[in-house]
Amino acid sequence: MTSPFVRRQRLATELRTLREQRGITADELSKAIFRSRTTISKLENARCRPDVGDVSNILNALGIPREQIREIIEIALDANARGWWDSYGDAMGARQRMYANIESGAATIHEYNQTALPGLLQCLEYNWALIELDKLDGSKLNYVPEKSVEARQRRQENVFRPGGPTVEVVIDEFVLKRLAVPPSIMAAQLRHMVQLVTREPRFTVLVLPLDARVPATRLPASAYTIYSFPDPQDPRLVVAETSNCLVHTTLSAVAGYERLHDRLRQAALPALESLSLLTDAADRLSEQAGP
Incomplete structure (x- = not known):
């Protein structure tokens, strides 16, 4: 749609x-x-x-x-149309509802993450572990956990569907080094990503090493996602992961993020090396977790 x-x-x-x-x-x-x-x-x-x-x-x-x-x-x-996400209301979280809406018609999704792994590639164990972190934070949840998890699965089904968008994710290696979830869950999540990307040619995951030299640009101030759509008249847009989720639609702003993403891609490890690094990291975390 x-x-x-x-x-x-x-x-x-x-x-x-x-x-x-x-x-x-x-x-x-x-x-x-x-x-x-x-x-x-x-x-x-x-x-x-x-x-x-x-x-x-x-x-x-x-x-x-x-x-x-x-x-x-x-x-x-x-x-004015309504999508499946509207039936969830705020139970899935307003931010996730916005992402589901935008993804529903996307042709390409280019994403950079610096503190968490991408929602579209999260396994259930990792998703629930993040929810537990939200609970430990002490503030009232602005979503219903069960509905949020269910909605994330529906988002993934939409993106993984035949003819769905092409997805490229650049992950900062920092995410793999400083763990927010137990090692066993992070290991399962990394293996889940490797398996998804290996069997789905439309998906690419690139790891930006800690010592990477990004050419001629400042590092991004936050995670972001760049979207394009099949109809060339529909505006390309960027969602920057600030506290309020800034949406950029002007040509100059979107072009700036696209140039930034190109430079991050150049500085990241190639696709096969990135998958190898993720696999090695999963093996090390499994050793830490023990039997």
Whole structure:
């Protein structure tokens, strides 16, 4: 399916651009369609599921040609669609729900992780171990553990499906050195990743060594994921793993992350060497864990 999240971004850009091209302010437009200024702002910033009636009224008020109206209404219908993740509500966690939405229509997923292993490649044992860490943190969980685990499995099924996206993950070796979970669970997780990547040619895992020299760039300030989509009109976007999950959609911001990812890829170990390193790390952790 097409990602409703991505279509909301595209719709927001279309509506804002059309309004600005005609020299109409958001206040003037809101009065023309008898809706609040906040409604216009939410639509133009992709902060809500669009009301197709509001979109139609906006396009008519702006004097958009009928053929173009039909095209934009199609985008609005996609943006208004619901996916399997909506049935979970906040039980799966708002952040994971956003990722599931974006992944649903992705063509490529390029990811960098510096403190944890990628959610799309996590085994159940590792996933539950991370949940136990959240519980030990002492703060109230903002998700339901059982629903979160179930939703993660559904995300993986979507990405692993035939014709699903191509995935490339760069993992900082730091994640393998400083353990947050028991050695036996980390060993199982590393073997799980190696097995997945070995049997699925669309997946690549690269390890960025601790002593890697990344050419001509600063190191990334956080983990991030870059997405592209089959329709070239849908915006490429980046989700940066800050405390609030920043979503970047401007061409310049996305291009900056793409250049950064290219440099990290160059500095990382080749695919086969990366898998060998992961396997060796799993063997060492199994020895530490004992029988």
